[in-house]
Amino acid sequence: MPQKTLHYIDTNLDQFIGELKDFLRIPSISARQEYGDDVRKGAEWVKKCAEDSGLENATIYDTHGHPVVYADWLHAEEKPTVLIYGHYDVQPPEPLELWTSPPFEPDVRGDDIYARGAVDDKGQVHLHLKGIEAWMKTHGKLPVNVKLILEGEEEVGSPNLEPFVLEHADLLSCDAVMISDTPMYDYDMPSITYGLRGLAYFELLMAGPDRDLHSGMFGGVVANPLNALCGMIARMKDENGRIQLPGFYDDVIDVSPEEREEFERLPYSEEEFEKRINIPDTVGEEGYTDLERLWARPALDVCGIWGGYQGEGAKTVLPAKAGAKVSMRLVANQDYHKVEEQFRQFVEENTPPGVTVEVKDLYGGPPVLTPTDSKAVKAALAALEEVFETVPYLTRNGASIPIVADFEKNLKVPVVLMGFGLPDQNAHAPDERLNLKNYHRGIKSAALFLERFGTMEYIRS
Amino acid sequence: MPQKTLHYIDTNLDQFIGELKDFLRIPSISARQEYGDDVRKGAEWVKKCAEDSGLENATIYDTHGHPVVYADWLHAEEKPTVLIYGHYDVQPPEPLELWTSPPFEPDVRGDDIYARGAVDDKGQVHLHLKGIEAWMKTHGKLPVNVKLILEGEEEVGSPNLEPFVLEHADLLSCDAVMISDTPMYDYDMPSITYGLRGLAYFELLMAGPDRDLHSGMFGGVVANPLNALCGMIARMKDENGRIQLPGFYDDVIDVSPEEREEFERLPYSEEEFEKRINIPDTVGEEGYTDLERLWARPALDVCGIWGGYQGEGAKTVLPAKAGAKVSMRLVANQDYHKVEEQFRQFVEENTPPGVTVEVKDLYGGPPVLTPTDSKAVKAALAALEEVFETVPYLTRNGASIPIVADFEKNLKVPVVLMGFGLPDQNAHAPDERLNLKNYHRGIKSAALFLERFGTMEYIRS
Numbered sequence: 001m002p003q004k005t006l007h008y009i010d011t012n013l014d015q016f017i018g019e020l021k022d023f024l025r026i027p028s029i030s031a032r033q034e035y036g037d038d039v040r041k042g043a044e045w046v047k048k049c050a051e052d053s054g055l056e057n058a059t060i061y062d063t064h065g066h067p068v069v070y071a072d073w074l075h076a077e078e079k080p081t082v083l084i085y086g087h088y089d090v091q092p093p094e095p096l097e098l099w100t101s102p103p104f105e106p107d108v109r110g111d112d113i114y115a116r117g118a119v120d121d122k123g124q125v126h127l128h129l130k131g132i133e134a135w136m137k138t139h140g141k142l143p144v145n146v147k148l149i150l151e152g153e154e155e156v157g158s159p160n161l162e163p164f165v166l167e168h169a170d171l172l173s174c175d176a177v178m179i180s181d182t183p184m185y186d187y188d189m190p191s192i193t194y195g196l197r198g199l200a201y202f203e204l205l206m207a208g209p210d211r212d213l214h215s216g217m218f219g220g221v222v223a224n225p226l227n228a229l230c231g232m233i234a235r236m237k238d239e240n241g242r243i244q245l246p247g248f249y250d251d252v253i254d255v256s257p258e259e260r261e262e263f264e265r266l267p268y269s270e271e272e273f274e275k276r277i278n279i280p281d282t283v284g285e286e287g288y289t290d291l292e293r294l295w296a297r298p299a300l301d302v303c304g305i306w307g308g309y310q311g312e313g314a315k316t317v318l319p320a321k322a323g324a325k326v327s328m329r330l331v332a333n334q335d336y337h338k339v340e341e342q343f344r345q346f347v348e349e350n351t352p353p354g355v356t357v358e359v360k361d362l363y364g365g366p367p368v369l370t371p372t373d374s375k376a377v378k379a380a381l382a383a384l385e386e387v388f389e390t391v392p393y394l395t396r397n398g399a400s401i402p403i404v405a406d407f408e409k410n411l412k413v414p415v416v417l418m419g420f421g422l423p424d425q426n427a428h429a430p431d432e433r434l435n436l437k438n439y440h441r442g443i444k445s446a447a448l449f450l451e452r453f454g455t456m457e458y459i460r461s
Numbered sequence: 462m463p464q465k466t467l468h469y470i471d472t473n474l475d476q477f478i479g480e481l482k483d484f485l486r487i488p489s490i491s492a493r494q495e496y497g498d499d500v501r502k503g504a505e506w507v508k509k510c511a512e513d514s515g516l517e518n519a520t521i522y523d524t525h526g527h528p529v530v531y532a533d534w535l536h537a538e539e540k541p542t543v544l545i546y547g548h549y550d551v552q553p554p555e556p557l558e559l560w561t562s563p564p565f566e567p568d569v570r571g572d573d574i575y576a577r578g579a580v581d582d583k584g585q586v587h588l589h590l591k592g593i594e595a596w597m598k599t600h601g602k603l604p605v606n607v608k609l610i611l612e613g614e615e616e617v618g619s620p621n622l623e624p625f626v627l628e629h630a631d632l633l634s635c636d637a638v639m640i641s642d643t644p645m646y647d648y649d650m651p652s653i654t655y656g657l658r659g660l661a662y663f664e665l666l667m668a669g670p671d672r673d674l675h676s677g678m679f680g681g682v683v684a685n686p687l688n689a690l691c692g693m694i695a696r697m698k699d700e701n702g703r704i705q706l707p708g709f710y711d712d713v714i715d716v717s718p719e720e721r722e723e724f725e726r727l728p729y730s731e732e733e734f735e736k737r738i739n740i741p742d743t744v745g746e747e748g749y750t751d752l753e754r755l756w757a758r759p760a761l762d763v764c765g766i767w768g769g770y771q772g773e774g775a776k777t778v779l780p781a782k783a784g785a786k787v788s789m790r791l792v793a794n795q796d797y798h799k800v801e802e803q804f805r806q807f808v809e810e811n812t813p814p815g816v817t818v819e820v821k822d823l824y825g826g827p828p829v830l831t832p833t834d835s836k837a838v839k840a841a842l843a844a845l846e847e848v849f850e851t852v853p854y855l856t857r858n859g860a861s862i863p864i865v866a867d868f869e870k871n872l873k874v875p876v877v878l879m880g881f882g883l884p885d886q887n888a889h890a891p892d893e894r895l896n897l898k899n900y901h902r903g904i905k906s907a908a909l910f911l912e913r914f915g916t917m918e919y920i921r922s
Contacts, residue, residue: 426672
């Protein structure tokens with residue numbers, strides 16, 4: 001019975017939050033080369049935190065990119081081994097002017113802590129370390145074997161993690177992978193996520209004349225790369241929200257009747273959703289509900305666009321170049337390599353006269369759809385039910401964690417996605433935050449999971 | 462006979478070029494508030510230059526924006542009066558990285574002087590002042606009466622010049638207006654321009670959710686303002702290059718059979734045009750030649766676009782906002798106020814669900830189509846023919862000089878557009894330049910025009 005352990009968590013919460021703030025102060029932005037030293041600082045910080053929590057063999061492994069941090073505790077004989085994965089890198093914080101408090105100066109307001117990385121994923125990495133610490137400080141041991149792997153490149157597509165996993169297959173061998181990098185369905189509605197969308201992300205660079213031209217002297221006969229880019233992007237979806245890449249839907253597994261039923265049981269309110277992000281209407285692919293569109297159907301979004309004069313006033317220029325970042329969320333069983341071919345084919349077939357186009361593949365990650373009846377998933381559901389005192393949900397999620405599919409493929413074990421974020425906590429956006437009550441419940445759930453994973457069978461109510 | 466005058470120009474050319482460099486060093490960027498002092502410096506520089514050339518009553522008039530500079534010489538009894546107009550402000554120089562030498566450090570390479578404003582319009586203002594100086598230094602007087610008006614807001618749509626002209630109608634009364642702010646048809650092919658396009662320039666601001674969102678967690682049900690903006694811009698033209706604003710072509714005067722014939726006599730080479738700006742193909746409205754599309758048909762160009770993440774790498778964001786600068790070139794007899802209504806109506810009718818749109822009217826200027834048989838036009842043709850030793854052309858131009866239509870309307874005199882730029886001199890773009898041989902011939906033409914305007918009838922060969 002881990003009552004001592006749970007008590008330790010309750011009484012040390014302020015100390016934990018103080019530590020988390022230190023972690024959040026490190027601007028470990030993996031997408032920006034100039035932050036390389038800060039990303040390494042992040043790695044060093046989590047290594048020390050792992051050691052302090054009682055884990056052993058804490059090691060920083062260099063890669064071709066940012067480092068991987070490993071630690072373990074392997075003295076629970078005859079017990080299974082869980083590999084806890086997370087990431088210590090964060091998204092770029094821009095646009096800075098929209099943050100209420102600076103992104104790397106964590107600020108507690110109400111029940112929330114505000115900072116870049118608060119929910120994605122530093123807070124959720126930290127809660128597992130504190131769950132481990134609580135066991136070690138109160139029992140001097142853990143109820144299962146634990147391996148920890150934390151990477152610094154999740155936000156740039158984890159380019160070096162799969163090679164690392166393949167190279168260190170023995171080191172990482174386990175019975176299940178535990179990841180906390182997804183949201184719960186809602187506050188007081190804990191959930192385990194069994195499906196993730198994949199990602200195919202491209203940069204599209206369109207070039208017209210070899211220099212910027214006077215729009216009066218040349219407008220009307222020279223193809224404008226900005227107009228051309230808009231035209232190409234507009235053609236990527238039809239009026240029913242269907243993506244027009246050739247063969248794009250061929251491999252998509254459609255929403256099953258059972259899933260449709262399970263999703264309909266969730267208390268989704270379109271009105272509340274719209275109000276939460278202040279939009280007049282939801283939109284999307286015809287023939288699907290909002291939850292289906294979010295979780296189980298592909299999507300195409302322009303994440304950035306640029307070209308020509310963006311300053312004050314009116315500059316009458318016909319620009320030489322334009323660019324856009326185009327991302328697609330994929331669902332099982334789409335293959336991002338195939339989608340890249342489809343994207344390149346679409347671009348080639350839709351390039352208008354007078355311009356040239358270059359496609360850069362920025363990254364891709366496969367979608368995930370995992371079985372929901374593994375022992376690890378059941379242990380997680382049991383831990384959540386005990387801590388939150390409610391029956392947890394089985395949900396999917398529209399986001400991507402590239403490494404999940406890789407773990408399943410390469411380690412051949414189930415991956416459990418037990419998240420403690422909330423959908424409106426601005427991951428990837430200004431004023432990112434984490435609810436500290438859920439951080440607290442997350443530490444307890446992490447601690448309880450360790451026990452349940454070694455000891456029990458669970459039947460969901 | 463102005464041989465002494467022409468000789469003076471030949472022998473003082475180096476001195477003139479040195480002065481022009483001083484003028485070009487002033488970053489008189491009217492679109493940027495932070496350059497206000499530099500714009501005033503530009504006004505002071507041209508005032509002093511006018512005084513040094515022998516003009517009298519040189520005065521800086523303050524306006525609600527940047528100042529107007531006036532000067533005159535009115536002692537040629539019984540002779541007509543020409544009002545020379547130009548502008549001492551310049552376009553913003555961005556993108557700076559594409560300049561070979563810094564935009565405000567004039568650099569002579571080969572026959573060209575490179576700097577922002579070299580051709581548009583400082584060089585062409587200066588050549589008139591030097592033509593005047595040449596007369597004054599060699600004859601102590603001018604062959605006609607001259608008034609000079611130079612403004613500092615041409616590149617932002619001349620918002621304060623028309624009020625100034627109306628308020629100072631007596632001061633500015635004249636028999637013709639002379640403007641050098643257009644290109645010649647080509648090197649060794651001098652021309653007078655009788656048609657200009659007008660301009661309607663808007664900013665389009667599209668808003669979706671009230672903050673940037675995670676594209677995975679929200680993509681598929683939230684309207685993306687970047688996709689929406691691209692869709693709206695794409696719909697502004699059909700596949701034949703026709704602009705889709707309601708009623709847009711109702712007031713357009715079509716190309717006349719005579720003009721079509723005159724344009725066809727010009728040695729336009731599509732291949733050379735494409736090679737000059739390095740494009741694979743010209744494009745444009747079906748049923749018209751390139752010169753007709755450039756000079757006598759409307760055009761729609763996106764001058765700038767922005768939204769979301771523009772940095773390095775892949776940020777998976779569904780952005781809250783996007784914007785674009787959309788400019789339309791208008792032809793006689795389109796009214797830019799009407800076009801604004803048409804644009805707003807189009808935007809309203811084409812706003813997709815889930816986003817809101819704001820239209821800002823940045824500026825408008827009317828198109829021009831002037832008679833080609835005035836005495837002033839004939840004097841200009843005569844001057845050009847003598848200096849260039851070839852028969853000049855009558856052409857139109859795709860660009861806009863907002864004030865030309867205003868002068869015609871308010872002063873009720875013909876406006877002569879005698880330009881010395883070349884089409885590939887990068888007005889409004891990096892590496893703007895002026896051919897110094899044409900600058901030299903321009904000074905002589907300006908000087909000769911003053912004589913011919915007072916003395917002769919001219920029949921074009």
